[in-house]
Amino acid sequence: MAGLGREGTNPDVSLLQDINGLARSAPPWFNRAMEFAGEYGIIIALVLLMLWCCWTVRRLGDERESVSALAALVWTPFAAGAALLVNMPIRDFVERPRPFAEHQGIQVLARGETGFSFVSDHATLAMALGVGLFMAHRRxxxxxxxxxxxxxxCRVYLGGHYPTDVVGGFALGTAVTLLFAPLALALLTPPLTALARSRRARRLVRSRRAVARSGRREQDCEQELERHETGLAA
Structure with a gap:
């Protein structure tokens, strides 16, 4: 299947050339910024979003909601790793060369790229993290x-992948994350719930403020129940 993406009227190649061709007229600093973003920057930003999400969901007042969100967050990096593992045999089976190896005139900004092109590891990893974070916290x-x-x-702009490599990565990252999510959440929720209810370890799952707010809510519910029972007895 190594013939994918060759010259002709292939819209995949045309879109690649349109996007990658923008690098010709772009200033050098912009191309360097795109290179950093496509190779490392966006992945780093996604990791920082995971940390922000962890801080956010630990502060939720409802224990069940907090535990459920944290279970999805814990699953997220494992889902990304699983998606990358699934991609390995796919790339070896398809054996699609890199665009710059097949077409002349490609602006190669993705330095040191080796191996086959389909499916994009970067796109797979990024979308798996994105979908996992969406499961944990919508915004x-x-x-x-x-x-x-x-x-x-960025991967297409840098000349390292065809657009369909990227679309395939998006589909793979999404599929792996969602397909195995029910089993992963079923395994992760019980231990996280136990940690949330443990006096010594619950701060690993919920913040001090969230625990205090939840405790006040439970106390208010108990007082309301007592007043209701007293009213019935009278």
Missing amino acids: IGFAAIGLALVEGY
């Missing part, structure tokens, strides 16, 4: 998915 997840889309654009 943060939207931002993460947006970053994943930018990552895909």
Whole structure:
């Protein structure tokens, strides 16, 4: 299947040339910024979003909601790793060469790229992280998915991948994250719930403020129940 993406009327190649061709007229500093973003920057930003999401979900007042979100967050890096492992045999089976190895005139900004092109590891990793964060926290997840889309654009701009390599990576990262999520959450939720209810270890799962707020809520519920029972007895 090594013939994918050769010259002709292939829209995949045309879109690659349109996007990558923008690098010709772009200033050098912009190309360097795109190179950093496509190779490392966006992945670093996604990791920082994971840390922000962890800080956010630990502060949720509802214990069940907090534990559920944290379980999804814990699953996220494992999902990304699993998606990359699944991609290894796919790349070896398809054997699609890199665009710059197949077409003349490609602006090669992705330095040191080796191996086959389909599916893009960067796109797979970014979307797996984005979908996992969306499962944990909707607003943060939207931002993460947006970053994943930018990552895909960067990979084409740098000349390291065809657009379909990126789309395949998005599909693979999403599929692996969602397909195994029910099993992962079923395994992660019980131990995280036990940690949340442990006096010594619960701060690993929930912040001090969230625990205090939850405790006040439970106390208010108990007082309301007592007043209701007293009213019935009278």
